[in-house]
Amino acid sequence: MIKESLSDRLLKGLFYILLAVFAVYCLMPFWSVVASSFSSEASILKNGYMFWPSDFSLEAYKLIFEDNTIYRAYGVTTFITLVGTGMSMVLTSALAYALSVKSVKYRNKIAFYVYFTMLFHGGLVASYLLISKYLDMKDTIWVLIIPSMLSAWNMFLLRNFFASIDESIAESAKIDGANDAYILFRIILPISLPAMATIGLFYALSYWNKWFDAMLYINDKNLYPLQYLIQRIMTNLDYINAISADVNIPNFIPPALTVRLATTVVTIGPIVFLYPFLQKYFVKGLMVGAVKG
Missing domain, CATH: 1.20.5 (Single alpha-helices involved in coiled-coils or other helix-helix interfaces)
Structure with a gap:
């Protein structure tokens, strides 16, 4: 020593x-x-x-939790975060592994097609028509999950990590009779926990903070996610502040600042508690994509 x-x-x-x-x-x-x-x-x-x-x-917390609307929004956000993150990780890891295997035919062309979506897209109007009219997902909870299931950026990060794994590991498993699905889920993913934890955290944060899609596609109050509900509460408070300023009600101070602070605590609390469980993987996962594949 x-x-x-x-x-x-x-x-x-x-x-x-x-x-x-x-x-x-x-x-x-x-x-x-x-x-x-x-x-x-x-x-x-x-x-x-x-x-x-x-x-x-x-008073600020009483205003937020005055009825069961906030609890229902918590349930919706928790559902789309857990289910959406799980589905996104399965789809992203499957595509990333396929594009990292050099023997896959047309993998470079498929990778370019995915990369092309990072540079060009149809825009908001085209997306709205596709999702609400042709796919008919408006006012369903799946509209908050399915359109965001695959992130091209996260896929390329995970692909580069898979490409840095020694090919002899997969080749040895194939010699023993293992197929690609077995190699991915039983060999590659277990040794890729740092990368999986990092990409999973990215997806979880994205789903947890989702509100813009709800504003576009959700009219049913029972399907409001937490962030969109908070946004509506803040909009209503701004309206109350404007009315109270014009009417000048004596001894009435709208709880605008305290509600903003309370909503910050309410919305970030659960996702902050997720970090300690992923901390041991997250430091290694910061190097995801650093090795060129």
């Missing part, structure tokens, strides 16, 4: 201190949002944002 010198220990200690200070610096804005969301609107207008609620209040 190599004994560290005093200068090495001091330098390592300095790095630890700097990282700790930087971590606290990054957490301060988030903690300020959480603390201020439990404050009253009047205290924020008077004292500004703070790191500890001076006038503790739950």
Whole structure:
């Protein structure tokens, strides 16, 4: 075992201190949002944002959770995140593995076709007509999943990772009689957990924050995802603020700021808790695509 010198220990200690200070610096804005969301609107207008609620209040959260609409939206968002991420990972990994195998015929042409979609697309009008009229998916929960199932960018990242895996592993399995599906799901994917965790996190964040598609295709209130519902709440609050400013109601302060802070805590809370479970894979997954395939 190599004994560290005093200068090495001091330098390592300095790095630890700097990282700790930087971590606290990054957490301060988030903690300020959480603390201020439990404050009253009047205290924020008077004292500004703070790191500890001076006038503790739950009015913002009561406004958000006043009925079961928010819980239903949570259920919709959770469903599209879990199901959408799972389906996207299966489709993305299957296509990425096929394009990483050099023996696949026309793989370069297929890869160019996928890449072409990153540069050119039909636009919003064409997409709306295709999804709502010809595919008839409007006002269904699948309209929030199926059109976003495959990301060309994520597919190429995963393909490059698969291409960096030694080909002898798959060749040995084929000699033993394994088919491509067995090789993918039983050999390639288990040794690609860093890449799968990273791409899965990208997909999960995309599905969790989905609101624009709901605004275009969803009219049924029971199918509103969480982010779109929050957006509608904020729009209604802006309208209330405008009305209260014109009417000038005495002693009435619309909870605009506190509701914005509370909605931030409500929407990012569950997805933030996902990071600790993926942390051990995420550091390695940052190198996804770094090796040219």
